[in-house]
Amino acid sequence: MDSNGSPRFPNLFQPLQVGPVTLRNRVTIPAHQPRLAKDSLPGDAYIEYHRTRARGGAAMQSTGNTAVVRSALAEVGPVRLANVDDRIIPGYQRLAAAVHGEGGRILAQLGHMGATAQASNMIVVSASWVVSEVSRDVARAISEAEMEELRDAFQAAAARCRQGGLDGVEVLMYTGNLLVSFLSPFSNQRQDQWGGSLENRMRFPMAIVQAVRDGLGSDRVVGIKLTVDEFVEGGIDLPQGVEIARRFADSGLIDYLSVTVGNNLTLASQKRDRWPTGSVHGEFRPQSRAVKQAVGRLPVCYIGGVTDLQMAEEIVASGDADMVGMVRAHIADPDVVRKGSEGRLQEIRPCIHSNVCINVTHGRKAVRCISNPEVGEELTWADAYANRGPGRRAVVVGGGPGGLEAARVLAELGHGVTLFEKEGFLGGQMHRWSSARYLNEARRVVGWWSSRLKELGVDVRLGQPAEAQTVTQLSPELVVIATGSRPMTAPVPAAEGSSVKQLDAWQGLEGLASGRAMIVDDMGRQDAFHVTERLIETCSEVYLVTSCIHVGEGEGVGTLPQTLTRMEQLKVKIVERARPRRIAGSSVEVLGLFGGEPRIIEDVDSLVYWRGGVSETALADALRAAGVRVELIGDAVLPRRVYDAVQEGATLARTAFAEQVPALAT
Structure with missing residues (x-):
């Protein structure tokens, strides 16, 4: 790796001092869940996943969020890491050796999911009583005794990270989890010393950071993944987020901050950190810039939808951040940094923001990618190429x-x-x-x-x-x-002389629909939204009629909230739990699946049917x-x-x- 930068990326490929360690460049792979752990420990597949990306040139990686208390194990499951006893130390040692052997740095992210946890057999806690719009679970207020237990657990877990030879710990304070729920006035309604003023709301998260530093020592890295703008009324806004970041920086306990946005307790805010195909990349640079200006020399990492090296270079060159996190880019191509440093940009396998990686892992399966089917199976593929x-x-x-x-x-x-x-x-x-x-x-x-x-x-x-x-x-x-x-064809019965042009999905995508259009969706998947996007370009008005309980019923959290927002912006008229029954003239009669009076949609010029293929x-x-x-x-x-x-x-x-x-x- 060229430690002196490259003509095309003179800033991105410069080394950076983060606390006691030197990074070889400014590209990191932030914490995420590949769901490759074995019995909640780093096994061969998990280690090879990180080794491969270190070999590809990433400067620093973090493990996925790791539970530190046994009460969180139900949510974690066997394919995510749990740092609750000394059994994890040998796995950490192997992981550290693998990444260090390729010139990279590796941290453990430690955290508690709080009200964002999704496990039916788990008691969910938060700063105060709160209901998640995403899981529909109720979280109760954590007790002071549990808080003390958690503080001790973080310290013990950090000590294990040190024993395991890791380079440090990142503390999770992100989008609705337990620690950020204390920081946010949206989720912290406590009347004791842990709620109310910002000083009180920061008291417990600051105590956790102190515990991590105590367990880890001064010669290891401590960072925070911090939500600085929740996009929720009554929550953390950017001025508050910047002040929180400044206070953590001034504490002297941390070596860097990773800047994030959103709140996964609310559907409207959850969409803000997913960035599906077509979304704006790097849109939260202003938040990162504000934090960087407030914390001075403390390194700041930008996280948010960046999948190409040129944008990462621009972020570092502009001073918006010192490092750039690129998870998806490394899922699609673990060699993205190495190829970029060698001038082989055309060889980089692109991330197209399909969010398969997010939808699959949220569905509790191992990471997958449209661009890269080798992800998560690095050992198997290495053997195939070698033999x-x-x-x-x-x-x-x-x-x-x-x-x-x-x-x-x-x-x-x-x-x-x-x-x-x-x-x-x-x-x-x-x-x-x-x-x-x-x-x-x-x-x-x-x-x-x-x-x-x-x-x-x-x-x-x-x-x-x-x-x-x-x-x-x-x-x-x-x-x-x-x-x-x-495409499977399913024309709607039409009276003689009807003027509605009926098309299959391919014809709709080819631009043959015009005027006032209706797409009929029987699949509940992203495909129908793709057809709708095309109809918006060729038609004056679009109805989306689906026989599903709701549009996008088969989609996941990585795509659905953002897509529904997009449909609202495009003013698509959505009719759910219904099918067209007949056409007369230019009118389409739509009947609800569960009864009720038929609805007549008039002046329809084109009807596009999508019900899968043959x-x-x-x-x-x-x-x-x-x-x-x-x-x-x-x-x-x-x-x-x-x-x-x-x-x-x-x-x-x-x-x-x-x-x-x-x-x-x-």
Whole structure:
């Protein structure tokens, strides 16, 4: 790694002193939950996840938020870390050795989720009694005896971090968790010494920081991940947040501050720190700038939707922060820093802000990524790349995300690959779904796949439908069918002479809808919102009618709150728990699923139906009849989500020839 910066990133790649440690550059990977722990301890998968990103050049990483008391274990589960006894020390030692061996620094984030915890068998506590709009759980006020127990637990946990050889601890005071609930007048209604004035509200969080410093010692890093603007009426606003940051800085107990925003107890505020596709990146630089100006020389880390090195460089160069946290960028490509420092920017696998990583982990599954199916399985993939067999011949039919990833992995492993795509473009459904200007960002990963296939020498045949005879003439030892699906049609009964133009989702995305439009959604997924975005560009007014309990029913916290906000901004008219029953003239009769009087929506020009797809498998059947080895992936198996197709394509390509020996003839 170039410790003297680079011509393109002269500030970002400069070293930085943070307390007792020197960072090799200004790029960090803030705390997040990959859900890779084993029995709440750092196992092989967890350690390799962090080792891989240290090898890629990240200066400093933090573990995911780690419980320090046994009462929080129900919320944590076995795939998240728990620092409640000495069993974690050997795992910390292995983790520290792995990251240090690659030139990086590693901290443990310690915290208590408070009212943001989501576990039915856990007693949830907060500074005061509060109800979460997200989980709908009630949190009771924590007692002083529990506060004392927690202070001791933080100190003991910090001591274990020291024994484990970690570089320090980050204390979590973020978006509604227990410690920030004391800081916020929104969630702290206490009438004792722990509530009321700012001095009182800071008393317990400050005591926790002191306990961490006592347990850790002066030769380790202590930082705080701090919410400085909650965007909640009656909560922490920016002036209060800046004052809180200044007081922590003046305490002399900490070595850096990470600046965040939002409050995960409220739906309206929760959306502020998710940044899905199309959102503004780096939008909270003013908050970071205000904190930096208040705390002077204390290092400040900006966290918030930054996924490219150029923006990170701008943030550091402007003085808005000293470091930039880039979690998602490193999920998509663990080598982003190394590639940037070597001038290989075009090779960086882009994050497209699909928020699969957030939705999957909030669903209590291991981290996943549309751009990078290797994430969370670093050991498995390292073994595959290290033990490549002799090259074979493979054909991939279909240039959508699954087919592109299958072709890439096959070629990376040394196989000869030909890819057929009947359209004149790559990307398949992703190309279509991202046709709206607001969603064009999603096409960046298609561009990356295309460039990578060219570098690997894959024979890409655009505009060439694959036929059985054409494929068999290539003598492939494997044919991957990634032909996707076509929209399921379900026209609404229409009286003779009706003028409403009925279209499928593809036609809607192609811009064929006009005038006053209605999209009918039976799936409850992000797809319907993507079609809606496109209709907004081509139509004068848009109704979104869904048979789901609510729109986006199948979406997660990483996308739904932001998307609903976007629909409000676009003035989309939403009708839930309903379906169109018939069309007469230009009027559409909509009937509620649970009864009630029909609703007539008049002057409709276009109706677009989205109810999923039907797999395209005709070629697979013909090739099997010819005795060719055929494997299906993605929507050709069953119409699902993009990351399912990408994951299947990668896994198949990695394992397809693992047990076979004969080499590719040259």
